[in-house]
Amino acid sequence: MHPTTAGEVSESTDSVIDMVSVDAPFLRACRGEPHDRVPVWFMRQAGRSLPEYKAIRGTGSIITAIRTPDLATEITLQPVRRYGTDAAILYSDIVTPIEAIGFGVDVAPGIGPVVEKPFRSASDLERIRPLDPEADTPYVLETVRNLVRELGDVPLIGFAGAPFTVASYLVEGRPSRTYENTKRLMYTDPELWFALLDRLADLALASLHSQVANGASAVQLFDSWAGALSPSDYVRYVQPASQKVLEGIASTGVPRIHFGVNTGELLTHMRDAGADVMGIDWRVDLDDARKRLGDRTPLQGNLDPTAVLAGADVAIERTRDVLRRADGHRGHIFNLGHGVLPDTDPEVLEQVVAVVHAEGKVR
Amino acid sequence: MHPTTAGEVSESTDSVIDMVSVDAPFLRACRGEPHDRVPVWFMRQAGRSLPEYKAIRGTGSIITAIRTPDLATEITLQPVRRYGTDAAILYSDIVTPIEAIGFGVDVAPGIGPVVEKPFRSASDLERIRPLDPEADTPYVLETVRNLVRELGDVPLIGFAGAPFTVASYLVEGRPSRTYENTKRLMYTDPELWFALLDRLADLALASLHSQVANGASAVQLFDSWAGALSPSDYVRYVQPASQKVLEGIASTGVPRIHFGVNTGELLTHMRDAGADVMGIDWRVDLDDARKRLGDRTPLQGNLDPTAVLAGADVAIERTRDVLRRADGHRGHIFNLGHGVLPDTDPEVLEQVVAVVHAEGKVR
Numbered sequence: 001m002h003p004t005t006a007g008e009v010s011e012s013t014d015s016v017i018d019m020v021s022v023d024a025p026f027l028r029a030c031r032g033e034p035h036d037r038v039p040v041w042f043m044r045q046a047g048r049s050l051p052e053y054k055a056i057r058g059t060g061s062i063i064t065a066i067r068t069p070d071l072a073t074e075i076t077l078q079p080v081r082r083y084g085t086d087a088a089i090l091y092s093d094i095v096t097p098i099e100a101i102g103f104g105v106d107v108a109p110g111i112g113p114v115v116e117k118p119f120r121s122a123s124d125l126e127r128i129r130p131l132d133p134e135a136d137t138p139y140v141l142e143t144v145r146n147l148v149r150e151l152g153d154v155p156l157i158g159f160a161g162a163p164f165t166v167a168s169y170l171v172e173g174r175p176s177r178t179y180e181n182t183k184r185l186m187y188t189d190p191e192l193w194f195a196l197l198d199r200l201a202d203l204a205l206a207s208l209h210s211q212v213a214n215g216a217s218a219v220q221l222f223d224s225w226a227g228a229l230s231p232s233d234y235v236r237y238v239q240p241a242s243q244k245v246l247e248g249i250a251s252t253g254v255p256r257i258h259f260g261v262n263t264g265e266l267l268t269h270m271r272d273a274g275a276d277v278m279g280i281d282w283r284v285d286l287d288d289a290r291k292r293l294g295d296r297t298p299l300q301g302n303l304d305p306t307a308v309l310a311g312a313d314v315a316i317e318r319t320r321d322v323l324r325r326a327d328g329h330r331g332h333i334f335n336l337g338h339g340v341l342p343d344t345d346p347e348v349l350e351q352v353v354a355v356v357h358a359e360g361k362v363r
Numbered sequence: 364m365h366p367t368t369a370g371e372v373s374e375s376t377d378s379v380i381d382m383v384s385v386d387a388p389f390l391r392a393c394r395g396e397p398h399d400r401v402p403v404w405f406m407r408q409a410g411r412s413l414p415e416y417k418a419i420r421g422t423g424s425i426i427t428a429i430r431t432p433d434l435a436t437e438i439t440l441q442p443v444r445r446y447g448t449d450a451a452i453l454y455s456d457i458v459t460p461i462e463a464i465g466f467g468v469d470v471a472p473g474i475g476p477v478v479e480k481p482f483r484s485a486s487d488l489e490r491i492r493p494l495d496p497e498a499d500t501p502y503v504l505e506t507v508r509n510l511v512r513e514l515g516d517v518p519l520i521g522f523a524g525a526p527f528t529v530a531s532y533l534v535e536g537r538p539s540r541t542y543e544n545t546k547r548l549m550y551t552d553p554e555l556w557f558a559l560l561d562r563l564a565d566l567a568l569a570s571l572h573s574q575v576a577n578g579a580s581a582v583q584l585f586d587s588w589a590g591a592l593s594p595s596d597y598v599r600y601v602q603p604a605s606q607k608v609l610e611g612i613a614s615t616g617v618p619r620i621h622f623g624v625n626t627g628e629l630l631t632h633m634r635d636a637g638a639d640v641m642g643i644d645w646r647v648d649l650d651d652a653r654k655r656l657g658d659r660t661p662l663q664g665n666l667d668p669t670a671v672l673a674g675a676d677v678a679i680e681r682t683r684d685v686l687r688r689a690d691g692h693r694g695h696i697f698n699l700g701h702g703v704l705p706d707t708d709p710e711v712l713e714q715v716v717a718v719v720h721a722e723g724k725v726r
Contacts, residue, residue, distance in 0.1 A: 184673050187670060187677045227625075229646075230647075231647075231651075232684075264627050264628050283591075283593055283594075283628050284594075288628075304546070306541060306542065310550035341543060
């Protein structure tokens with residue numbers, strides 16, 4: 001499939017992995033190599049905001065959609081087709097592996113992950129057995145294989161939740177503003193905390209390995225809520241487990257993107273955990289992030305998702321500002337600073353993509 | 364009242380303002396002058412977490428308690444009495460002025476400020492008339508006068524909500540994670556946005572002036588949610604209104620503290636809005652904040668409020684870490700990085716105060 005051409009997905013039975021060009025602009029930017037246009041994709045580009053998604057999604061839990069490869073494949077393809085993004089991101093959820101091993105998690109519409117019986121003590125560790133991706137998440141792997149076949153030369157990004165962020169859902173039981181139960185566990189029972197994070201690191205790692213083995217060309221580790229931590233807590237309690245995941249996947253050779261919100265203070269630590277590319281939220285200007293991380297770390301971001309809600313004029317003005325701050329650096333992948341908001345007008349995002357492709361220059 | 368002595372509040376009919384010593388450690392630290400102990404107070408030290416508060420508070424809206432000077436006075440005094448803090452903070456709310464002029468705001472328990480009819484268009488501007496503190500909030504001023512009389516040499520901190528944060532409640536109608544309606548207004552109708560912020564600046568300024576005129580010795584401007592903004596948006600859309608408030612109160616000579624969460628990227632801009640003292644949340648290590656803001660800006664903070672939930676050992680270890688990073692600088696006021704959490708054990712906070720007073724050294 002050619003991402004710049006809107007229209008039907010072409011049928012193909014070729015070996016999928018060979019079709020993905022290592023020269024795709026997205027992958028070259030992830031490696032900081034010369035390429036000819038600023039690549040762009042959006043976190044949460046699939047789903048919620050798209051009318052074509054609402055038309056096929058039906059009701060019921062997102063977990064059910066993830067367990068239905070044809071549906072998950074189509075949902076992943078929709079934004080690539082509409083926007084001509086330079087990468088697809090697997091339609092899945094960071095709780096997919098933990099749900100698959102039977103921990104008792106659901107994703108409640110309008111709320112997020114909710115856990116039936118939160119993680120509270122050492123006996124809960126037994127509820128986190130190792131993931132066997134082929135047996136536990138065959139539907140994910142089928143979706144990945146479908147996608148790689150359909151996407152042609154558009155790279156597919158696989159992903160996993162980082163141990164801290166997944167732990168925060170397991171411990172709090174639902175999205176939190178303070179993460180107080182999570183931090184209390186971390187501070188008062190570090191042995192149990194590290195055991196929990198180690199199991200979640202293994203889970204993320206097994207899932208990422210299986211996604212890459214089935215054709216994903218890059219991976220993103222979402223530590224969405226790590227920004228709740230002080231830098232010293234991050235380094236002490238969280239970085240080792242994230243490092244286990246990022247270093248564990250290094251042997252595959254695919255680019256490793258690392259992202260969280262409110263993580264301005266943590267950028268160097270998150271990079272040092274073993275990321276090739278750092279995702280930047282909108283709270284740090286991109287030129288400032290470049291100064292902090294130096295010239296050799298590719299950056300992904302960082303348009304404020306609310307700017308897209310404000311209509312095309314505002315979105316375009318701010319897109320240009322991001323491009324200006326990126327200053328044509330080879331290591332820049334255009335993205336939002338967090339996920340696409342549900343009320344986003346897809347036509348505005350189409351214009352953002354058009355501006356990035358038309359005006360973004362790579363030095 | 365002597366804050367280091369637990370017990371009854373002494374009666375006094377002396378002129379109140381003269382009783383507050385300009386040599387109180389808290390005020391000297393706010394001015395970066397030499398003093399003999401590290402001053403400490405806690406945001407939200409009054410209320411929620413205290414059994415003596417629960418015993419007298421009753422049910423009903425916090426607004427009702429604020430409108431009852433004897434009750435608001437007692438609630439403000441309780442933590443000073445229990446902890447021996449070096450300052451009291453008025454028991455009130457950032458929505459008190461806007462509620463007083465009849466905008467239709469309540470503070471819902473467990474949620475926060477909720478607005479009956481959110482601010483959506485230019486016609487809503489008329490709903491924000493100027494505040495006449497004596498006529499609109501006589502109960503606040505009576506509480507302030509009561510307190511200054513009761514507190515003796517313990518300074519009282521008055522406060523107001525910064526224009527952006529109050530605007531976010533008026534526009535969203537309730538606490539938000541994304542502030543999307545607020546930002547949409549800001550981006551798409553800057554004229555209306557600036558008119559709104561200007562009125563809210565006048566409101567905050569009138570309220571602060573009346574609190575100081577009645578005896579408050581310092582003020583804190585809470586821009587709690589400014590951290591949702593990129594640095595360039597903060598400078599363009601928010602800083603001018605906050606500057607109007609901070610510069611407008613400068614003539615009184617009282618120290619002006621400026622605080623928000625997630626504001627690591629905004630610290631210099633918030634200081635440059637006219638703050639004497641910068642409040643720091645726990646996400647920025649205090650020694651790092653010192654580097655960013657230089658030697659001449661006193662800092663307030665910044666123990667993670669969740670550390671206090673983890674018991675005395677953890678809280679004390681982390682209190683020592685904050686003191687170590689403050690490095691005996693004259694311009695340090697010990698505080699949490701955000702408000703005291705409802706589940707906090709007051710006995711742990713007592714120990715934090717004891718450690719700060721016993722071990723904190725001022726160079």
